[in-house]
Amino acid sequence: MANNRVMVAGVEVSLDHWIGGRRVASVNRFANASPIDGSDLGAVAAGGQAEADMAVAAARAAFPAWAALGAAGRLPILRRFASGIMTRAAEIAAVETADNGSLLAGNLHRMVPRAAQNISFFAEWALGLNDHAIDHPEVVNNVRYDPSGVAVLITPWNAPFMLTTWKVGPALAAGNTVVIKPPEWAPLSCSLLADIAHAAGLPPGVLNVVQGIGEEAGDALVNHPDLARISFTGSTDTAKIIGQAAARSITPMSAELGGKSPFIVCADADLDAAAQTVAGQYINAGQVCLAGTRIMVEASIEAAFLEKVRDAVDQMTVGDPRDPATRVGPLIHPDHFARVAGFVERAKAGGAQLLWGGERAVAGALYFQPTMFAGADRDDEINQKEVFGPVLTWQTFVDDAEAIAIANGTEYGLAGTLFCGDEGRAMRIAEQVVAGTLWVNCFFVRDLAAPFGGSRMSGIGREGGTHSFDFYCNIKNIAVRKGSFAAKGV
Known part of the structure; x- marks a missing residue:
């Protein structure tokens, strides 16, 4: 033996x-x-x-x-x-x-x-x-x-x-x-x-x-x-x-x-809860297939909501995952770090606006800063391909039809997250988003009896x-x- x-x-x-x-x-x-x-x-x-x-x-x-x-x-x-x-x-x-x-x-x-x-x-x-x-x-x-x-x-x-x-x-x-x-x-x-x-x-x-x-x-x-x-x-x-x-x-x-899941925030949502949940997409260094990596915000609340998200992300401590205070640990492997960094560098070179992050967090180690891009075209790689790291994108919509079009505008359909204050509106949007699981006013709640895929x-x-x-x-x-x-x- x-x-x-x-x-x-x-x-x-x-x-x-x-x-x-x-x-x-x-x-x-x-x-x-x-x-x-x-x-x-x-x-x-x-x-x-x-x-x-x-x-x-x-x-x-x-x-x-x-x-x-x-x-x-x-x-x-x-x-x-x-x-x-x-x-x-x-x-x-x-x-x-x-x-x-x-x-x-x-x-x-x-x-x-x-x-x-x-x-x-x-x-x-x-x-x-x-x-x-x-x-x-x-x-x-x-x-x-x-x-x-x-x-x-x-x-x-x-x-x-x-x-x-x-x-x-x-x-x-x-x-x-x-x-x-x-x-x-x-x-x-x-x-x-x-x-x-x-x-x-x-x-x-x-x-x-x-x-x-x-x-x-x-x-x-x-x-x-x-x-x-x-x-x-x-x-x-x-x-x-x-x-x-x-x-x-x-x-x-x-x-x-894999997934490139939408995270939709309507103007009448609980914005504090939504902002905390957006920040939570960086958990496990973004190495979560279900993560809502495309943040989609109703245009009328963009500025106010962005500040709430920024404040929430500022509390996401990057460091040793054995420390209870840490919220973002390392990427899994040097090869995967290079892959994530490559997505970030190509997005920068392509003209996307870096709102925060975008760099190695600890010199010589596999820790990457929580990162957010805005201004990328919907068809750009950073909005289309799964990064599987702590990298999110920021987009806006003016009405439900546009939100649904953006949400469904990738080859994926794993999951989605929606924060909305009106039940009827929430259900109309949720029913039209292509996803195996769509969370409304919550995230990552998985009942073992419910279908998942x-x-x-x-x-x-x-x-x-x-x-x-x-x-x-x-x-x-x-x-x-x-x-x-x-x-x-x-």
């Missing part, structure tokens, strides 16, 4: 894969550094075809017994899994922060509890899946949600632990077995997830983790012929590559992708409640002719 373990933020973490209930090393390894200060977090096992084959084989072997347990049989194991996450919440939060630079307080108080809920919620929801019957004059339609097989789950680096459980929860509750491909820029919290799953009593092979570079480990997994499902969260460009692999074997795929280039499919099981299950209808069975005597 491999034993390549390191101490990260005071927590022992394995750097090896988790396959078939044991740790598996690889000859090849890749470096992993903390975005906080560049410190070395260890050489992580880099999987490829051999590890992908091993993991899928282990998941296939474990599938029949796990599926046969039924939802009620899986429930106590998944409850222990969720409980184990909460028991180790402080450790998970510390490792996640060290690995991807996200705020420690946010991980401890929001992300890790939500991860535990992702497991327990779907385990409970699965209990009622097969209770659905549809009556017909001739037959009774008995709708069943059957396990589908092995699911490959590919997760992003901005919130790897929580977003992995968002997939793992319904996949396991449905009776599937899973192979997780963590992000190479932040793989460590998924390694902890494997330890917690094992301690909770998940049978060997039910949950597997294959680490590695996307072009190697990820490619081997999504092209494997023995998959039942592929679920991916990440960039639109990567999704196109995975989609081609899925199409070759007709493997169902879900994809939650993107439109256009922002994704395929929906997750949440029964919508998740619609994807992870083989849905069967057993249509029984009424009166075709003789009634049994007493």
Whole structure:
């Protein structure tokens, strides 16, 4: 058994894969550094075809017994899994922060509890899946949600632990077995997830983790012929590559992708609340796919609202994410920093007006100032492409028709935020904005029962409640002719 373990933020973490209930090393390894200060977090096992084959084989072997347990049989194991996450919440939060630079307080108080809920919620929801019957004059339609097989789950680096459980929860509750491909820029919290799953009593092979570079480990997994499902969260460009692999074997795929979401502020809105929420778009250094990055303000309140936003942003302290006072931490990786900085420099060169920020916040480090551009054309790159950093744009509109036109003027359709004081007006605007989720007078409130996903280039499919099981299950209808069975005597 491999034993390549390191101490990260005071927590022992394995750097090896988790396959078939044991740790598996690889000859090849890749470096992993903390975005906080560049410190070395260890050489992580880099999987490829051999590890992908091993993991899928282990998941296939474990599938029949796990599926046969039924939802009620899986429930106590998944409850222990969720409980184990909460028991180790402080450790998970510390490792996640060290690995991807996200705020420690946010991980401890929001992300890790939500991860535990992702497991327990779907385990409970699965209990009622097969209770659905549809009556017909001739037959009774008995709708069943059957396990589908092995699911490959590919997760992003901005919130790897929580977003992995968002997939793992319904996949396991449905009776599937899973192979997780963590992000190479932040793989460590998924390694902890494997330890917690094992301690909770998940049978060997039910949950597997294959680490590695996307072009190697990820490619081997999504092209494997023995998959039942592929679920991916990440960039639109990567999704196109995975989609081609899925199409070759007709493997169902879900994809939650990027966004360039509008944040619409009407003149009659609660401007103080709206301004604070705009400033909140810089959280996690803007590395949030749902962020409302295009601020759209009714022209009559532009000057007054801009000052409110400026005041709110002035309170957004940039610094070490382990400090409770910090609101904006580092970008994830030097390559990503260069990408964000490139967007900013091109916007400057193109004539966009820099309202604030626009520079590295800490010399030699991965911290970038909260940034706002105004005056860019609607079709300019800075208004069209996902930056995935602390960079927002400022636009104005004169009426609802213009607001809707600007909001829908990109290739994306993941989310949107609207602050408005009139319910009728708010609903008219919301109904016409192309988005999978539209928040009105709030932001980032996600009910696990509600559908979540993107439109256009922002994704395929929906997750949440029964919508998740619609994807992870083989849905069967057993249509029984009424009166075709003789009634049994007493």
